[in-house]
Amino acid sequence: xxxRDQTIAHVRGFARRMRRRAxxxxxxxxxxxxxxxxxxxxxxxxxxxxxxVMRYRPAxxxxxxxxxxxxxxxxxVLGYYTALAELGLIPADDLAKxxxxxxxxxxxxxxxxxxxxxxxTGSLGMGLGLGIGVALAGRKRGxxxxxxxxxxxxxxxxxxxxxxxxxxxxxxxxxxTVIIDRNGLQQTGTNDTIMKTGDMAAKWxxxxxxxxxxxxxxxxxxxDVLTQPVEAGRPRAIVAHTIKGKGVSFMENANEWHHNxxxxxQYDTAIAELEAxx
Numbered sequence: 201x202x203x204r205d206q207t208i209a210h211v212r213g214f215a216r217r218m219r220r221r222a223x224x225x226x227x228x229x230x231x232x233x234x235x236x237x238x239x240x241x242x243x244x245x246x247x248x249x250x251x252x253v254m255r256y257r258p259a260x261x262x263x264x265x266x267x268x269x270x271x272x273x274x275x276x277v278l279g280y281y282t283a284l285a286e287l288g289l290i291p292a293d294d295l296a297k298x299x300x301x302x303x304x305x306x307x308x309x310x311x312x313x314x315x316x317x318x319x320x321t322g323s324l325g326m327g328l329g330l331g332i333g334v335a336l337a338g339r340k341r342g343x344x345x346x347x348x349x350x351x352x353x354x355x356x357x358x359x360x361x362x363x364x365x366x367x368x369x370x371x372x373x374x375x376x377t378v379i380i381d382r383n384g385l386q387q388t389g390t391n392d393t394i395m396k397t398g399d400m401a402a403k404w405x406x407x408x409x410x411x412x413x414x415x416x417x418x419x420x421x422x423x424d425v426l427t428q429p430v431e432a433g434r435p436r437a438i439v440a441h442t443i444k445g446k447g448v449s450f451m452e453n454a455n456e457w458h459h460n461x462x463x464x465x466q467y468d469t470a471i472a473e474l475e476a477x478x
Contacts, residue, residue: 207252208419215247215419216474218282219447223470225278225298226462232299235307237457239278241416241442242350242381248422249348250283258287261316267345268318268334272327273352273381274308275459280317281305289316325358327351328378332368335376335435349378354386357395362407365437369408372433377426378409380437381416383444385455401439409437416440449473 219240226234250256254267271280281298284290290305297303304312308322321327331349338345355361368376380400384391391397405411410431414421422440430436444458445451448470462470 204420204423207423211244211247211251211419211423214251214283214286215244216477217286218243218247218279219474220471221282221285221292221295222278223448223462223467223474225281225295227464227467228296229298229462231461233459233461234278234298235275235459236278236448236462237385237444237451237455237459238273238276238352238381238383239280239282240446240448240451241279241383241444242273242276242379242440243279243282243446244417244419245350245379245381245422245440245442246279246283247286248419248426250287252423253426254348255345256287258289258316261289262313265343265345268331268347270319270327270331270334270347270349271309271321272330272349273324273355274322274327276350276352276381277307277309277322280309284316287316324352324355325360327355328361328364328368331376331378332364332371332373335368335373336371338375339373344375347373347376349376351378351380352386353380353382353384353397353400354391354394356380356397356400357386357391365404365407365409368435373435374430374433376435377430378404378435378437380404380439381442382439383442385444385453385458387455387458389455401437404437404439408434410434411437411439413439413441416442417446447474447477
C-alpha cells in the first residue's frame with residue numbers, strides 16, 4: 201500500500217467513525233433532535249482536514265501556529281464535534297451530553313479553544329468574513345497558518361458572502377481556503393426553488409478565486425485539492441458536490457433530516473449500514 205493509499209484509508213476510517221459518533225449523539229439527544237443532514241454531508245471533508253491536512257497539535261489546541269477551521273454553517277456542528285472527538289479533544293462522555301443543561305456542546309459551535317472549537321458561529325453568511333479577518337491577522341503577525349472555512353451552498357444566498365468573495369482576492373489572501381458544501385438543499389427546500397445560485401464555480405472564479413470542483417465524498421479528490429500548491433495572492437475556493445445525510449440511505453437527499461429526531465430503530469438501521477461499508 202502506497203503512502204497515498206494509506207492516507208486515504210486513514211481518513212476513510214476517520215470519517216466512518218465520525219458518522220457513527222454523529223448518530224450516537226443524535227440518538228442521545230432524543231426529543232431535542234439534531235441537525236444530522238448537513239453535518240453528515242461534509243464529514244468526509246472534515247475527516248481529510250483534521251485527519252491529514254491541517255497543521256494541528258491535539259495536545260496543544262491553542263498552539264499559535266495551528267491552522268484554523270471555521271464552520272460557517274454552524275448548524276452542521278455534528279461534523280465538527282465528532283472530528284474533535286476523534287482527536288481526543290472532546291471526550292465521548294461529553295458528546296453524550298450534547299445540548300443538555302450545562303454542556304459546552306451546543307447546537308451551534310461556541311468558542312472553546314481548549315476543546316478545539318476556534319470560534320462561535322452559526323449566524324449564516326458570517327463565517328467567510330471571519331475567515332478573512334483571521335487570515336489578515338495572521339499576515340500582520342507574520343504567521344503562515346492556513347484558514348479553512350466550510351460554508352453551505354444555501355448560505356451563499358447571503359449578500360455578506362459575496363462581499364467576502366470580493367474582498368479576499370483584493371487582499372491577496374492565499375492562506376485562505378473556502379469549501380462550499382454543495383448538497384443542493386437548505387432548511388425549507390431545494391436551493392433552486394428558494395434562490396438559484398447557478399454555476400457556483402464560475403461565480404467564485406469571476407471574483408478572482410482559484411476554484412476547483414470536486415466530489416465532496418471522494419477522499420482522494422479532497423486530499424489532492426487541499427494539498428495542491430496555491431497560486432501566490434489568490435485564495436482558494438473548493439466547490440464540493442455532496443449529498444445531504446451522506447452515509448445513511450434513508451437520510452440521503454431527504455430534507456426532513458435537516459433537523460430531526462432519531463429513533464432507536466432508525467439508529468439501528470443506520471449503524472448496520474455504516475458497518476456494512478468498509
